[in-house]
Amino acid sequence: MVGTANNGRSRQAFSVVNEGQDLGPNSAPTSNAGSECGWIEFTREDVEVLLNEKPKRKDKFNLKEKFDIMVEYIRRLKLCIKWFQELEGNYLIEQEKLLNALESAKQKCNEMEVLMKNKEEELNSIIMELRKNYASLQEKFMKEDLDKLAAMESLAREKEARLSIERTQASLSEELARAQQELLSSNQKISSLNDMYKRLQDYNTSLQQYNGKLHTDLSTAEDELKRVEKEKATIVENLSMLRGQLTLSRASQDEAIKQKDALVNEVARLRAELNQVRDDHDRLLSQVLILTTDVMKYKESTEKYSAEVDVLTTKANQLELTFSSQNTQIVVLKNQLATAEEKLQVSNSSALETKTEFEGQKQLINELQKRLADADSKLVEGETLRKKLHNTILELKGNIRVFCRVRPILPDDGITTEVKVISYPSSIEALGRGIDVVQNGQKHSFTFDKVFMPDAKQDDVFTEISQLTQSALDGYKVCIFAYGQTGSGKTYTMMGRPGYPEQKGLIPRSLEQIFQTRQSLQPQGWRFEMQVSMLEIYNETVHDLLSTNQSPSTENGVSAKQYSIKHDANGNTHVSDLTIVDVRSAKDVAFLLDQAAESRSVGKTQMNEQSSRSHFVFTLRIFGVNESTEQQIQGVLNLIDLAGSERLSKSGSNGDRLKETQANNKSLSSLSDVIYALAKKEDHIPYRSSKLTHLLQPCLGGQSKTLMFVNVSPDPASVSESLCSLRFAARVNACEIGIPRRQTNTRPSDPRLSYG
Numbered sequence: 001m002v003g004t005a006n007n008g009r010s011r012q013a014f015s016v017v018n019e020g021q022d023l024g025p026n027s028a029p030t031s032n033a034g035s036e037c038g039w040i041e042f043t044r045e046d047v048e049v050l051l052n053e054k055p056k057r058k059d060k061f062n063l064k065e066k067f068d069i070m071v072e073y074i075r076r077l078k079l080c081i082k083w084f085q086e087l088e089g090n091y092l093i094e095q096e097k098l099l100n101a102l103e104s105a106k107q108k109c110n111e112m113e114v115l116m117k118n119k120e121e122e123l124n125s126i127i128m129e130l131r132k133n134y135a136s137l138q139e140k141f142m143k144e145d146l147d148k149l150a151a152m153e154s155l156a157r158e159k160e161a162r163l164s165i166e167r168t169q170a171s172l173s174e175e176l177a178r179a180q181q182e183l184l185s186s187n188q189k190i191s192s193l194n195d196m197y198k199r200l201q202d203y204n205t206s207l208q209q210y211n212g213k214l215h216t217d218l219s220t221a222e223d224e225l226k227r228v229e230k231e232k233a234t235i236v237e238n239l240s241m242l243r244g245q246l247t248l249s250r251a252s253q254d255e256a257i258k259q260k261d262a263l264v265n266e267v268a269r270l271r272a273e274l275n276q277v278r279d280d281h282d283r284l285l286s287q288v289l290i291l292t293t294d295v296m297k298y299k300e301s302t303e304k305y306s307a308e309v310d311v312l313t314t315k316a317n318q319l320e321l322t323f324s325s326q327n328t329q330i331v332v333l334k335n336q337l338a339t340a341e342e343k344l345q346v347s348n349s350s351a352l353e354t355k356t357e358f359e360g361q362k363q364l365i366n367e368l369q370k371r372l373a374d375a376d377s378k379l380v381e382g383e384t385l386r387k388k389l390h391n392t393i394l395e396l397k398g399n400i401r402v403f404c405r406v407r408p409i410l411p412d413d414g415i416t417t418e419v420k421v422i423s424y425p426s427s428i429e430a431l432g433r434g435i436d437v438v439q440n441g442q443k444h445s446f447t448f449d450k451v452f453m454p455d456a457k458q459d460d461v462f463t464e465i466s467q468l469t470q471s472a473l474d475g476y477k478v479c480i481f482a483y484g485q486t487g488s489g490k491t492y493t494m495m496g497r498p499g500y501p502e503q504k505g506l507i508p509r510s511l512e513q514i515f516q517t518r519q520s521l522q523p524q525g526w527r528f529e530m531q532v533s534m535l536e537i538y539n540e541t542v543h544d545l546l547s548t549n550q551s552p553s554t555e556n557g558v559s560a561k562q563y564s565i566k567h568d569a570n571g572n573t574h575v576s577d578l579t580i581v582d583v584r585s586a587k588d589v590a591f592l593l594d595q596a597a598e599s600r601s602v603g604k605t606q607m608n609e610q611s612s613r614s615h616f617v618f619t620l621r622i623f624g625v626n627e628s629t630e631q632q633i634q635g636v637l638n639l640i641d642l643a644g645s646e647r648l649s650k651s652g653s654n655g656d657r658l659k660e661t662q663a664n665n666k667s668l669s670s671l672s673d674v675i676y677a678l679a680k681k682e683d684h685i686p687y688r689s690s691k692l693t694h695l696l697q698p699c700l701g702g703q704s705k706t707l708m709f710v711n712v713s714p715d716p717a718s719v720s721e722s723l724c725s726l727r728f729a730a731r732v733n734a735c736e737i738g739i740p741r742r743q744t745n746t747r748p749s750d751p752r753l754s755y756g
């Protein structure tokens with residue numbers, strides 16, 4: 001590991017230390033070569049040569065020579081140690097810097113994530129609001145449209161009514177014209193009748209005048225007659241006198257007779273004349289009467305005409321009234337039409353406004369969607385950056401990460417005293433990473449990658465590992481296992497509390513996240529296929545938890561079927577005959593988890609009535625293909641709930657339970673052996689000493705991103721178990737396993753599920 005990149009330099013330095021014994025092409029010593037305080041670089045081989053160096057002495061008994069050689073050897077060893085120390089110091093500084101950079105990057109990422117989340121929420125709320133607005137505008141628009149249609153319908157109706165009214169008006173106008181003409185001719189008739197009447201009246205007056213004249217003439221004739229009769233009487237008197245006188249004179253009689261005859265003739269003539277006048281009078285009278293009748297008739301006919309005229313006038317008046325009322329109606333209709341048209345215009349303009357507003361909103365939505373897409377792409381960028389940083393850190397660390405979780409005190413713990421055996425240092429360098437355990441008054445301090453205090457929620461824990469589980473989708477092998485004594489909270493951490501969704505554990509949360517991310521990666525062309533298997537290792541035997549066809553068990557409840565574990569060159573693990581189920585959603589997985597829970601071997605011990613006595617291994621294998629880039633990935637997520645790590649005396653087991661505990665302890669002690677061997681970089685790592693270590697070989701061997709949860713109980717009675725767990729975890733944390741590899745661009749020839 002040391003100096004492979006700068007081999008030339010280190011070879012040169014070592015040559016100086018080895019005094020030219022191993023001379024390379026550049027064998028000239030550096031300026032401070034040989035000096036104790038000079039900087040000399042070594043390679044691993046150099047150090048090994050130095051350590052394996054056997055002093056060559058010419059004279060076996062020459063102690064001086066031996067002493068000189070030893071002094072020189074010690075000097076070189078000191079130089080080597082100094083180089084080591086300085087190198088270590090540099091590494092520490094570098095590590096510190098990287099940690100700081102990581103912290104700030106994490107912080108930035110978190111801030112960015114929060115910012116993005118806020119922005120996303122904000123944008124989501126704006127979009128919701130806009131969608132609401134959009135919906136209400138659409139509703140409004142539809143309403144306006146309906147109004148418009150109704151207005152148009154009413155306008156059409158009104159137009160029709162107006163046309164029919166106009167038609168009626170035209171026919172009425174025609175009728176009116178006819179009536180007016182009739183009226184005119186009637187008026188003309190009336191005026192001619194009036195003229196006739198006037199003429200008749202004039203004639204009547206002249207007749208009356210004539211009649212009056214005749215009457216006057218008659219009265220004068222009557223007066224004349226009276227005078228004549230008086231004259232006659234006088235004459236008769238005279239005649240008598242004359243007769244007397246006749247006697248007196250006959251002559252005078254004859255004369256008198258003659259006079260009388262003349263007078264009689266005169267009276268007859270006068271009488272005839274009178275009769276004539278009388279006849280004339282009668283004729284005139286009858287004529288007057290006829291004329292009066294005529295006048296009367298004329299008067300009557302005039303009255304009739306007047307009545308007719310009146311009727312016609314009334315009719316005309318009525319027609320005029322109808323006409324005017326129709327005119328008023330027409331005006332009203334015209335007004336209504338104008339209002340309807342105005343309304344139509346208003347609704348048209350409001351529809352236009354709504355349309356413009358709608359267009360604006362649409363544009364805004366488009367803009368917001370664009371911004372959202374930008375934010376999304378920024379999120380993706382941020383996510384990529386975060387992944388890169390996460391992977392860089394893991395690669396730099398090159399070891400199994402360890403998270404410690406202390407569960408809260410439970411009522412079942414029966415703790416009455418206020419004695420606290422676990423505390424958490426508050427110094428900056430150990431904050432959130434340190435844990436102190438006090439046993440018999442002695443404090444033991446541990447530092448891990450993260451320490452979750454009892455109040456940590458499942459969500460908080462998941463947030464810390466979400467990146468890790470996510471990287472299974474990037475083609476990494478990921479392995480998370482929970483280690484700790486019975487009842488320390490391993491199952492709670494991995495599975496959670498059933499029936500309490502907010503207390504879901506890492507397994508359901510990881511799967512939900514993976515399925516969600518799978519969805520969000522679809523627009524980038526990624527298509528994923530996922531397979532799940534679940535097994536338990538119980539009494540050193542593999543038990544398929546998804547097998548519908550449960551094989552018969554042996555006496556001690558162990559499955560008779562033998563499953564063999566194999567690893568291929570790619571580090572993929574295959575378990576023969578294991579049930580593998582294709583899954584499409586977190587729901588499918590939840591169903592399988594329930595199925596597995598029913599198949600699990602659960603027994604009772606004094607420590608925890610419901611504790612699982614076996615190692616539970618959940619595996620999700622992911623095959624991903626990017627349709628646009630044709631890139632392929634193959635990731636694996638192993639989530640393991642180990643059996644309780646307690647010591648035999650503590651669990652109080654006997655019989656089958658004792659065997660179980662021994663078997664569990666064998667697996668766990670094998671795990672411990674493997675970790676020790678890895679830490680010491682031994683040539684042989686005893687992976688095959690237990691089923692568990694054999695199965696986890698690729699995870700422990702450095703090809704996978706591995707995280708261990710060490711679960712600790714806060715119960716003072718469990719302090720020694722807690723210390724054991726923490727010591728083991730500290731060893732695991734110090735163990736370098738190498739750099740995780742990403743499996744891309746290869747499609748496995750055998751699609752069976754692998755474990756690492």
Ligand SMILES: Nc1ncnc2c1ncn2[C@@H]1O[C@H](COP(=O)(O)OP(=O)(O)OP(=O)(O)O)[C@@H](O)[C@H]1O
Nearest residue numbers: 407408486487488489490491492608611612643644
């Ligand atoms: N962080 C926690 N918050 C609340 N309750 C917890 C927490 N951790 C564990 N518990 C509770 O403690 C009890 C024991 O936990 P759990 O069964 O998870 O232990 P375990 O280590 O899995 O035991 P076993 O090895 O027997 O399977 C359970 O009732 C669990 O609900």
